[in-house]
Amino acid sequence: MVPTNHYLMLSAVLFLIGVAGVLTRRNAIIVLMCVELMLNAVNLSFLAFARALGDMGGHVFVFVVIAVAAAEAAVGLAILLAVFRNKQTVNIDELNLMRW
C-alpha cells in the first residue's frame, strides 16, 4: 500500500510544474495545457484523500472537475481562435490590449 503522502507529494510536484509552465511559457496554447496539468494534479489529491478516508465524495468532486476542465478547454481554445484571427499571434506578450 502506497502511503497517501506520496500521492500528495506527486500531486504537489505536478501542480507546481504546471504553475512554472503558466508563469514561464509564452505560447498561449501551452499555457492552457499547463492549466489542464494543474487541474489533473488536484484531481490526484482528491482521489488520494478519497481512498485514504474511504469516502467517495472525492470521486464526485473529480467528476465535476473533469467536466469543468473540458468546458474550460473548449471556451479557452475558442477565445484563442478569436484572438488569433484578430492579432495573428498567440504569444501572450503581444496580447496586451487589456493591460492597464
Add this chain to the structure above:
Amino acid sequence: MEQAVFYVFAAIALGSSLAMVVQRNPVAAAMNLVLTMFSLAALFVLLQAHFLAVIQLLVYAGAVMVLFLFVIMFLNLTEDQMMPGRRSILHVAGVALAIYALFQLRALIQRTPPVSAKPVDAAFGTTKAIGRLLFSDYLLPFEITSVLILAAIVGAVVLAKRRLD
C-alpha cells in the same frame, strides 16, 4: 508490487510533464501531456478509482487533447511564432517561485499525519457507486454541471464563429 507500479507511473508522469513545460513544439508538448494523462489514469486505478480512470482517458486523453491538437494544427504557427523570445528574468522567477512553493508544500504534507488507508469494499470507485452518489447526494452539482457544459458549448460556438450575424 503496488509500490513499484506507483513509482514507475509517478516517474513517467513527472518526466512527461516536465518535458511538456520545456518543449518548444506545441504538438510535442500536447503528446507529452497525453502521456501524463495516461500515467495519471494508471495511478487512479491504483487508488481504486476505476470509473474515473476510464473517464480520464476518454475525456482528457481523448476529447480535450484532440481539441488542443486540432487548434494547434488549425493555427499552423510558423517557426518564429512557435519560439517567441524568451525572457530570462521571468523564467528564473517562475521556476524559483515553484521550487519555493514546493518546499512549503512538502513541509505541510510531512506535518499531516500519514493516514492509514483502510481496505475498502469491492464497490468502491465503481460506476454503480458513483452513479448512486451523483443521483442522490450530489444531484444539484450534477445538474449544474450539465448547465455549465451547455453554456460552454454555446459560448465556444459563438466565440469561434467568424462573425456574428
